[in-house]
Amino acid sequence: MQASIHTFDESDGFGSALLDDGREVTFTGRVFAASTLRHVRPGQRVSIVLGPDATTVTRLWIVGIGPEQPIR
Template identity: 40%
Template sequence: MQATVASYDESSRSGTVVTDQGATLAFGSATLAEHIRHLRPGQRVHINAGEAGVTGIALWL
């Protein structure tokens, strides 16, 4: 599913995304793919989400 980064805290590597359906979801550092060093608000990402929330985030390369 596609989403847009709404907020990102570099020190904790956590933040929130807004899905294309309008849902705001929080994520923690464990969900970031290894190639992600930094995210910026407004950046488009691909997320995996389940009942527990965001389970993975990757950049569109």
């Protein structure tokens, strides 16, 4: 699923993203650190996986960055 970064706190890696239907979901610093990204900016498109509660992100990445993520 894709979303757009809404907020991002560089100091702790916590942030939120907006789904295409307008819902806001959050991600923790731990999820951001696991993404191996160094920074994201508001409006940036990312791919995400939501947890069972459908309000928190369990995985975050940008297609084309990271192992097995070829740019097409």
